Each structure stands twice: as C-alpha cells, then as structure tokens.
Amino acid sequence: MSRELQMNKYIIIYSIGLTPLLLLGQTETAWALQSHSAPEGLYVHQMAHLLFMGALAYLYWHTRYSPVLISKGWKYLRLFCILLFCWNLLAFAGHQAFEHLTSSDFINKNNLTEQIAPPLSFVKVLYSVTKMDHFLNVPALLTLTISLRTFYLEVLKEDSL
Amino acid sequence: MTALPLLPAVAVEFFGSGLAILFSFTALWYAWALVRLRPDNFIWGFLFYFCIAMAAFSLSRGVGHMVRIFLVYSDHEPIWKKLSPYSGGFNTMLMISVAAVTIYYHKGLEAYKAIRAKAEKLTEANTNLATSAEQLRQLNSHLEEMVEERTRNLSESEKKFRNFFQNSKDIIYFCDINGIITNINPSGIRLLGFDAQQTSVNFHHLFNNANVLERYLAELHDNGSVSDLEMQCTGKDGTTRHILLSANALYDQHGKIIGCEGIGKDMTRIKTITEQLINQEKMASIGQIAAGVAHEINTPLGIILGYTQLMMDDFTQDSEMADNLKVVERQTTACRRIVADLLKFSRQSESEKSRIDINRIIEEVLSVTEHTLNLHQISVIRRFDANLPAIFGDAEKLHQVFINLFNNAQHAMQDGGKIILQTGKTVQDVRVSVEDTGTGIADSIRNKVFDPFFTTKEVGKGTGLGLSVTYGIVQEHGGTIQVESPRIDPTTHLPSPGTAFHLRFPAIAKNNTNDKEHQ
Known part of the structure; x- marks a missing residue:
C-alpha cells in the first residue's frame, strides 16, 4: 500500500471517530450551517442560465471546428446551440426585468385580461417580449429534433449499404 | 398611453410549452434509436444523455408553465405559490444537468477518441494477425503442393532447354575465362571433331586464324558479345570447318567476365556450295572467252599450216628451208592442238555420243596407261561396280578425261603410290572416283585447278589445259566433277594424303532405246 493511501485511511478513521464527539459538544456558537435567503434561488437560476449558455457555446465551438464532425446533422445541432443560447439570454433578461416590476405595474393581475399598466417603460416592454421566449425555445428544440433525425437516417443508410 | 395585454404572451407560453415537450421527446426518441x-x-x-436532460428540462419547464397558467388563472394562486419553488428548483437543476452533460462531453470525447484509436490499432493488428495466420495456414497446407509444382515446372523447363541443347544442329558451348570448354552439346562435339571423353578442350585453340581469335576476344571484352563472326577451325579429323559464331560474355556479381556462352552454325556446306557456284560461273565465262579465241585463232592457224605444207613441196627434203618449214608446221600443229583443247573445254567441239559403259572406258584407258604407271611404281586398285548403268557419251572424249586424270595422278606421285578407281551408282547417276595417294592440292590453289592454262608443272612440261578439258568434257556430258584434297579414305572415312576427283554422269534410264546421237 502506498504512503498516500495509508494517510487517507487514517484521516477517514479519525473523522468517523471525532464526529460523534463534536455533535455532543456546544453547537450554538458554531454556525456550521448557512441559511439561504430569498434571492438565492433567483441567483442560482440565473447562474444556471449562464452555465447553460457557456455549455452551448462550447458545444457550438467544438462541433464547428472539429474536422471529423462534417455531417449535415451537426449544422442543425449548431443552429440549435445558437437558438437555445439566445433563448437563455432572453430568459436571463426576462428574469432580471421581472425583478424591477411591482404589482402596480399590472392591471387585472392573475386574470386572462391581465395587462401591463401604462406608462410603458423599457423594462415593461422587455418583460412582455421575454414572456414570449417560446418563439426561440420551440424552434431550438425543433432543430435539435431535425439534427437527431438526420443522424439517425444517415446511420440507417450506412447500415443498408 | 395604452396598457399592454399579456394574453398573447400567455397563449404562446401555454402552447409553446406543449410543443417544447413534444419536440424534446421526439429528439430523445431519435437519440435512443441511434444508440x-x-x-x-x-x-x-x-447526444442521448443530452436529449434526456433536455427532455427532462423541457418537461419540467413546460409542465410548470402550464400548471402555473392553469392555477393562477383559475384563482388557485396560493397553490401555485407553494409549487413554484419546486418548479423553479427543478428547472434550475435540470439546466445545470444539461450543462454538466455538455461539459462532460469534452473529456468523454477525448477518452473515446483515445480508446477508439487504440481499438482501431488493435483491430488492425488483429486483422493483420488473422491475415498472416490465414496465409501461414494456407502456405502450410499448400507448401507441399507448391514445392511439387515448382519442382515440376523447373524440371519441365530444364528438360526443354536440355532437349534444345542436346538436339540442336548448331554448336552450343560454354567456356570459362581461359577458353576451356565447360559444356558443349553433341553437335558441337561432332562438328568440331573432338572426343566426348576429352576432359579439357580450349575453345581458343580451335581458331585457325589468330586474327579472328583476337577479334573474337576483343569484341567479347569490349562489347560483351560477338555477332556473326566467321571462324575457321580444324577438327580432330583434319577437315576445315567454317563456323558462323555468336557469343555472349558471362559476368560475375562484380561485373567481371568469367566466361562466355555461344552458338556456332556450321557454314562449311553453304560455303562449299557458294564456292562451287562461283567456280561454275567463272568456268562458264572463261569457256566463252576460250571458245571465241579458239575460233578466231583456228582459221589463221589452218591457213598457216596449209601454206607451210604447200611451201614444203617447193623445197627439197634436205634443204635448210624445208627443215625450217617443218618446225613451223610442228609448232602450228601444237597450236592447233591447244586450240582443239580449248574448244573441248568450252564444249564447242563435235561429239559422237553413244551408249557407254564407263567401266569399259576406264579399262580401255588403263590398258594403255597402266604399264607406264607401273613403271613409275604406281599401282592401280580397281573397285568397280559390275552392275553399273550405261551413260550417254562420247567415248573418245571420255578416254581423254581419264587419261588426263591419270596423268595428273602420276605427276602427283613422283615416288610412287596408288591410284584407286571406284565406280558406283545412285538412282539417277553413275559415279566415278579417281583417287591418288600423292602430295595433294594446297587449299590456296584448289579453286584454280580447273582454270585453263593453270599448272603447277614446270614451264614447257604442261599446257595447263588437262583438267580444264576434263572439266569441259564432263560438263558437256551433263555431269559434274569435284576435287577433294586431302581425300577422305572410303574405307576408313578418315582424311588421307592425296587427291580425289569425284565425277558424276547422268545414267541412261533402262527404257531409253535411243542409244546413239550425233552432235
């Protein structure tokens, strides 16, 4: 057994042995657990959008410059990346815009006749536009479907030869 | 400023959510089918895992949106307030999942490429190994057959070339750098006339002419080959052979000449025939000239002789003038005899031909000359064919043929010897050979012996017309005469000193009754 593995073994044994002792001690002043206030969820969601955009950008870049990925299906996949990237950007903007709106900015809230109250501002218009993010999301998923279908048909054709 | 209705956005949100779920699951189905x-x-x-994450995200988000619209617009907002954090949390988690799958793709792809490259190499190695194993297996199983086939092919090839080597009518030989013959075919042994058991024969020593040998060696050395080189060699039997030689030099791996291989064609017969044809043409030309000269001289000689004889009547026998006229008459008569011989040579003299037995003609000549021959210690050996067919000829002229031949034989045997007379027949011809054991005829003059006035005798002892007349008479009879020196002994078939004249006359067919003809 190597020296490092032996060290790890000792650390695990000591940790398991010390944990009950620590739990039995005074915990009020330890503050081991951190509380999560309300905006954290939004921040995490927005960060998830940014991470998603980064992942899509990477996927686009790799499929664009990888010499072996020359099938037509990859072009559709890259289009999917662009559209979904834009959707993420729009959704990110929509979430941010919503944070600047209050109940007074809506008329007949929670009703099918709901409206954005005048006077219209950039944030209000931006919010109303981002509410229709499916105009990007749905075409993105459609191109993903077409891309996968193209790959599938190509493989079928190869097998039939 | 008017308010901005949100109903279109809500409608897009509701139906868009449904379509998003539909498309994401369709993509997932294709990804699953691909896998x-x-x-x-x-x-x-x-892509399959990516689509799972995307489908889960679309489902979570789409259902969330639709539930929100349903609950909020149906006055159940408090319920949505409770569900909303879960929906948002799911959406966040699934977005992170999609991103994680994509990031994982990078490392996964690298690993996949590395594994695939190794797998391809391994597959290639396996394929090569399998191919090699199959080849080895086939080789093993067919090795015996292949060896057999190769051996058979080699044997056939060897047999083919061996047959060619053995049966060729030309000389095929191989020799080393010093000219020692290492291999020669039977035709070569026969034509060059040496013993098959002879262990060491130097090809260079077979050349009669040193200049030809020098040229042969120089061309082999300079050009690596010799083409159509005419060489003369003398075999063990002493006969001179004319060989048309083509040879190639043999080299070792360093390009150094180690010997040569060659083919020689025996041209002796062709050369002899060519010489005979040339000789015949020459004799015909000389004959025409001789006939012209003889005719022109004959008349004045007749006039000179006539007037001389007339003048002799005018003087007494004992007078000096009569003696002088007798000298003129004698010399003129000698001239007329020469002219007559020239006419015989040129076949211009008159003939009286009849059915003749050549054996009898020879006996008649011998009855006159044999005594003289015996005095010169020359014995005559007769080997006559008793059933010889008759020929059609002039007896007197044929007498002269044999007289001339016996005279020549006697002249060639000053210290005595033998004259061997042999007659024989073929289907159409009568053949006569007159051989002597004399000094023979040198190669350089053999082609001239039938030329008029060519003689080896001292001046005044011969006119040089004997063999010319013989040649003319034989030609006149439709026959041929050939000289052979040194002669081949008919009993031993070996070259022997002396000369042989071979005569051939056309035989008369048995049903031919026309036995006399005047020309």
Whole structure:
C-alpha cells in the first residue's frame, strides 16, 4: 500500500471517530450551517442560465471546428446551440426585468385580461417580449429534433449499404 | 398611453410549452434509436444523455408553465405559490444537468477518441494477425503442393532447354575465362571433331586464324558479345570447318567476365556450295572467252599450216628451208592442238555420243596407261561396280578425261603410290572416283585447278589445259566433277594424303532405246 493511501485511511478513521464527539459538544456558537435567503434561488437560476449558455457555446465551438464532425446533422445541432443560447439570454433578461416590476405595474393581475399598466417603460416592454421566449425555445428544440433525425437516417443508410 | 395585454404572451407560453415537450421527446426518441443502432458510439451516447436532460428540462419547464397558467388563472394562486419553488428548483437543476452533460462531453470525447484509436490499432493488428495466420495456414497446407509444382515446372523447363541443347544442329558451348570448354552439346562435339571423353578442350585453340581469335576476344571484352563472326577451325579429323559464331560474355556479381556462352552454325556446306557456284560461273565465262579465241585463232592457224605444207613441196627434203618449214608446221600443229583443247573445254567441239559403259572406258584407258604407271611404281586398285548403268557419251572424249586424270595422278606421285578407281551408282547417276595417294592440292590453289592454262608443272612440261578439258568434257556430258584434297579414305572415312576427283554422269534410264546421237 502506498504512503498516500495509508494517510487517507487514517484521516477517514479519525473523522468517523471525532464526529460523534463534536455533535455532543456546544453547537450554538458554531454556525456550521448557512441559511439561504430569498434571492438565492433567483441567483442560482440565473447562474444556471449562464452555465447553460457557456455549455452551448462550447458545444457550438467544438462541433464547428472539429474536422471529423462534417455531417449535415451537426449544422442543425449548431443552429440549435445558437437558438437555445439566445433563448437563455432572453430568459436571463426576462428574469432580471421581472425583478424591477411591482404589482402596480399590472392591471387585472392573475386574470386572462391581465395587462401591463401604462406608462410603458423599457423594462415593461422587455418583460412582455421575454414572456414570449417560446418563439426561440420551440424552434431550438425543433432543430435539435431535425439534427437527431438526420443522424439517425444517415446511420440507417450506412447500415443498408 | 395604452396598457399592454399579456394574453398573447400567455397563449404562446401555454402552447409553446406543449410543443417544447413534444419536440424534446421526439429528439430523445431519435437519440435512443441511434444508440440502439450504434451502442459503441460515444457521440450518439452523449447526444442521448443530452436529449434526456433536455427532455427532462423541457418537461419540467413546460409542465410548470402550464400548471402555473392553469392555477393562477383559475384563482388557485396560493397553490401555485407553494409549487413554484419546486418548479423553479427543478428547472434550475435540470439546466445545470444539461450543462454538466455538455461539459462532460469534452473529456468523454477525448477518452473515446483515445480508446477508439487504440481499438482501431488493435483491430488492425488483429486483422493483420488473422491475415498472416490465414496465409501461414494456407502456405502450410499448400507448401507441399507448391514445392511439387515448382519442382515440376523447373524440371519441365530444364528438360526443354536440355532437349534444345542436346538436339540442336548448331554448336552450343560454354567456356570459362581461359577458353576451356565447360559444356558443349553433341553437335558441337561432332562438328568440331573432338572426343566426348576429352576432359579439357580450349575453345581458343580451335581458331585457325589468330586474327579472328583476337577479334573474337576483343569484341567479347569490349562489347560483351560477338555477332556473326566467321571462324575457321580444324577438327580432330583434319577437315576445315567454317563456323558462323555468336557469343555472349558471362559476368560475375562484380561485373567481371568469367566466361562466355555461344552458338556456332556450321557454314562449311553453304560455303562449299557458294564456292562451287562461283567456280561454275567463272568456268562458264572463261569457256566463252576460250571458245571465241579458239575460233578466231583456228582459221589463221589452218591457213598457216596449209601454206607451210604447200611451201614444203617447193623445197627439197634436205634443204635448210624445208627443215625450217617443218618446225613451223610442228609448232602450228601444237597450236592447233591447244586450240582443239580449248574448244573441248568450252564444249564447242563435235561429239559422237553413244551408249557407254564407263567401266569399259576406264579399262580401255588403263590398258594403255597402266604399264607406264607401273613403271613409275604406281599401282592401280580397281573397285568397280559390275552392275553399273550405261551413260550417254562420247567415248573418245571420255578416254581423254581419264587419261588426263591419270596423268595428273602420276605427276602427283613422283615416288610412287596408288591410284584407286571406284565406280558406283545412285538412282539417277553413275559415279566415278579417281583417287591418288600423292602430295595433294594446297587449299590456296584448289579453286584454280580447273582454270585453263593453270599448272603447277614446270614451264614447257604442261599446257595447263588437262583438267580444264576434263572439266569441259564432263560438263558437256551433263555431269559434274569435284576435287577433294586431302581425300577422305572410303574405307576408313578418315582424311588421307592425296587427291580425289569425284565425277558424276547422268545414267541412261533402262527404257531409253535411243542409244546413239550425233552432235
């Protein structure tokens, strides 16, 4: 057994042995657990959008410059990346815009006749536009479907030869 | 400023959510189908997981939106307030999942490429190994057959070339750098006339002419080959052979000449025939000239002789003038005899031909000359064919043929010897050979012996017309005469000193009754 593995073994044994002792001690002043206030969820969601955009950008870049990925299906996949990237950007903007709106900015809230109250501002218009993010999301998923279908048909054709 | 209605946005949100779920699951189905078709393909595997995450995200988000619209617009907002954090949390988690799958793709793809490259190499190595194993197996199983086939082919090839070597009518030989013959075919042994058991024969020593040998060696050395070189060699039997030689030099791996291989064609017969044809043409030309000269001289000689004889009547026998006229008459008569011989040579003299037995003609000549021959210690050996067919000829002229030949034989045997007379027949011809054991005829003059006035005798002892007349008479009879020196002994078939004249006359067919003809 190597020296490092032996060290790890000792650390695990000591940790398991010390944990009950620590739990039995005074915990009020330890503050081991951190509380999560309300905006954290939004921040995490927005960060998830940014991470998603980064992942899509990477996927686009790799499929664009990888010499072996020359099938037509990859072009559709890259289009999917662009559209979904834009959707993420729009959704990110929509979430941010919503944070600047209050109940007074809506008329007949929670009703099918709901409206954005005048006077219209950039944030209000931006919010109303981002509410229709499916105009990007749905075409993105459609191109993903077409891309996968193209790959599938190509493989079928190869097998039939 | 008017308010901005949100109903269109809500409608887009509701139906868009449904379509998003539909498309994301359709994409997932295709990804699943791809993975089913290519389970080992990493990229399709990645897309499958990506689509799972996207479908889960679309489902979570779409359902969330639709539930929100349903609850909020049906006055159940408090319920949505409770569900909303869960929906948002799911959405966040699934977005992170999609991103994680994509990031994982990078490392996964690298690993997949590395594994695939190694797998391809391994597959290639396996394929090569399998191919080699198969080749080895086939080689093993067919080795015996292949060896047999190769051996058979080699044997056939060897047999073919051996047959060619053995049966060729030309000389085929191989010799080393010093000219020692290492291999020669039977035709070569026969034509060059040496013993098959002879262990060491130097090809260079067979050349009669040193200049030809020098040229042969120089061309082999300079050009690596010799083409159509005419060489003369003398075999063990002493006969001179004319060989048309083509040879190639043999080299070792360093390009150094180690010997040569060659083919020689025996041209002796062709050369002899050519010489005979040339000789015949020459004799015909000389004959025409001789006939012209003889005719022109004959008349004045007749006039000189006539007037001389007339003048002799005018003087007494004992007078000096009469003596002088007798000298003129004698010399003129000698001239007329020469002219007569020239006419015989040129076949211009008159003939009286009849059915003749050549044996009898020879006996008649011998009855006159044999005594003289015996006095010169020359014995005559007769080997006559008793059933010889008759020929059609002039007896007197044929007498002269044999007289001339016996005279020549006697002249060639000053210290005595033998004259061997042999007659024989073929289907159409009567053949006569007159051989002597004399000094023979040198190669350089053999072609001239039938020329008029060519003689080896001292001046005044011969006119040089004897063999010319003989040649003319034989030609006149439709026959041929050939000289052979040194002669081949008919009993031993070996070259022997002396000369042989071979005569051939056309025989008369048995049903031919026309036995006399005047020309």
